[in-house]
Amino acid sequence: MKKQNPKNASSKQNPAKALRKLQKRLGSQVSVDEDSCFRASLDNLRLSSLPTAVVHVQEPQDVRIVLKLANKHGVPVTTRGAGTSATGSAVPIQGGWVLDLSRLNQIEIDPIARIATVGAGVVTADLQAEVEALGLFFPPDPSSKKYSTIGGNIACNAGGMRCVKYGVTRDYVLGLAGFLADGSPFQFGLPLKKYVSGLNLRDLLIGSEGTLGVITSANLKLISKPEKRWTGMFAFKSEAAALKAVVGLFKAGVSPSILEFLDRQSVGCAEAYTGKPIFAGQPRSAILLVELDGIPVEVRAQRKRLLDYMLATAAAHREARSELQAEKLWQVRRTCSQSMFSIADTKLNEDVVVPIEKQAELIRYTIALKKKIGLSTPTFGHAGDGNLHVHIMYNRASESDAEKAKAGIQQLMQKVVELGGVITGEHGIGLAKAPFMSLQHSAPEIAAMRAVKKALDPLGILNPGKIFEPFEVWDHDLVDVKLPWDHR
């Protein structure tokens, strides 16, 4: 892969000298060995681009040192948490230095104000465990939460399954501290519930994938932990029937905390993998998984409302009577995801969103697409938000498969935008979705975004090559590597 230098910084470029200075300032916190550089070269997209050094940040001020030097010498800087990003947003695609923030893992909780102040490297699930021990709740739950860091969640505005009731990561961020591209410290927002002073750069940074600044800590809003949960699973003869029920549930006044959909292709994969149907006598059903939460009386009332509607429309159903049974129902969802690799060795996971009422039309399209391109298109996801993960499965070694997959993704994205949807609901753009930016946004909209990027990072040193630059993942080899979250 050709490495490009940041455009405006080439005159000052002297990478070897810059590295020597960096090592002089930060000593053993700077790794340049092959193994460290390889580990920092990729994320869950599995596209590797080696940095020249990895800086293991011990305290926020280290970031300032790195950015000052990077500015002076025109070195690209890519910030990294756990590397769970699905789009290559954590890949140092133009080389340079990687800022590894995973050691910034302090957690402080104010249970009265209900605010947590956490380092960017705190693992999402660790925060959730600490918070829940105090009877509080931090709802954002990306599927990578056992590994992903809060900094990464904020950089990508991570979602998850609970967004239908509780919203996304952005909805829980009150303040951000960190460093601007030139190394100046910033605090945008504070641990306060109301704040309208000046332009809101806090929310501009959220979801900017490390292209506008480096976030070292965050003040997060916490809420009450739901007292009770209920989980149920429902089978439908068709995707259309299941997705009609999603709309019907909202009409009936049900407010689920989770509302997940699995299409028949996904269910078929899981059933082939485990060797038995999920609903006995109802193989290859489309499935809805529903969680309700709240105070017990509210959960009971919601359950009644839900069952009144569902028992008239679903082909079969199952309720969890215990935590263990609930866990078994959720296992179905996880098995679907893993079992898809029985179809082919590579999974393209597109996190598109369409209006809730248009989901049935999207699924008709994915089924038609399967026939058209001859590749499986199993789809599941967060039907309560209209946020469906459409997968295209293909074998990496087959050039013809890859061409079909590439064409399929392009057509899918066009369809999503036609339906009034968005090309990404929770993964972000990174490298993988850069080709579709112009489908979603007009030229003046993109020009406005680029102008903002240039205003905050005039030398283009922060995560260069992402979001706006032309990139085709297809032109690059992906690496075959086992990452901590791989269970296949």
Place this chain on the structure above:
Amino acid sequence: MKKQNPKNASSKQNPAKALRKLQKRLGSQVSVDEDSCFRASLDNLRLSSLPTAVVHVQEPQDVRIVLKLANKHGVPVTTRGAGTSATGSAVPIQGGWVLDLSRLNQIEIDPIARIATVGAGVVTADLQAEVEALGLFFPPDPSSKKYSTIGGNIACNAGGMRCVKYGVTRDYVLGLAGFLADGSPFQFGLPLKKYVSGLNLRDLLIGSEGTLGVITSANLKLISKPEKRWTGMFAFKSEAAALKAVVGLFKAGVSPSILEFLDRQSVGCAEAYTGKPIFAGQPRSAILLVELDGIPVEVRAQRKRLLDYMLATAAAHREARSELQAEKLWQVRRTCSQSMFSIADTKLNEDVVVPIEKQAELIRYTIALKKKIGLSTPTFGHAGDGNLHVHIMYNRASESDAEKAKAGIQQLMQKVVELGGVITGEHGIGLAKAPFMSLQHSAPEIAAMRAVKKALDPLGILNPGKIFEPFEVWDHDLVDVKLPWDHR
């Protein structure tokens, strides 16, 4: 007042020619008469600066026409809803043209997806009425809601009383449509619950007070209307006791939908005005007003928890047994606000925020400040958020009063920032708070904000002179005018 032309556009400046072109394009939608220009010259700050024309926008495309001409001829453009802003953010301080969006008042509601799509000119209370008729709820409730427009609410990220439970305007905005400074149309975000494509300019525009773009419509998130409400009022011997109870209620697990505080100065004003104590036998108490809402069983459980705590700490209490009684309790809050004008003819209303646990310290300071400057400092506000309205009352004709008030505000703002707070929680910066920007934000933070402003509005035509420019309201005469929301 001297009018300044936007700095970068002076070479192209020909205001008379520009106005002729504007009139040719938009005909009778352009008003240049004295009366129209005066009405568009001020907001609730009551500082008047005349525009040369007011454009009554009939459809969004009119905005494009205005901005194209304004760019070509370097004319300042200030966007306006109802003009309820408390900070001068709607005042055309550098003259030019005012865009009046009040006719963009369409409302469309999708009750299944729970999304409203509304014109920028929709009056907040009108939207709330339509939404509540469908059993839905749009919580943001600035005190000006009977007059304020959604566009203005978004431009200032308006708050209100319900934020302690439901958050601020920003939390309900999914998508924004409008025009960039150069007249290009934009759609940032969509009527979808998840959206992470590209840089988030939607939230950058929210709260930017019309300095970055012109918002013509918004997609707003709706929630379920609470089934039941309960209101209670509690008297305390001192501010310290009342504000200790605020912390105590949170510790006790109470989740109020409203939690308002009135200090003894405010209560004293109301009691002098009505001629009787709010709590018989307990004159000049500090007061907490609490609303609970939700499903009936939840409200009952919360009420019990609240009363268990309050009856042990409050000096007296009163519960509303009906809607009418609740309205009477809220009347107390409103009377406090109006009755302050019995102290002096001018009210400085500072919407500061401090951490919840620091509110008692802030009130100790406002009482000390009263003694120090010899002006009343009645304070009430949203104690559940730490968002207190500190007022300094003075007589406009008295130069010495004005000097004391000016010094008092400066000291108050310093104290707020020392306490870890913010100089504005729901009003924004506008003109009135511009002198305090450097108390709140570091020079690099302000430079970053200004760089973003310049990136999106390189000619500086959008609401010039606001947020970042040095300005002292004290150097300008305020006008004595009755505005629609004046009830004194």
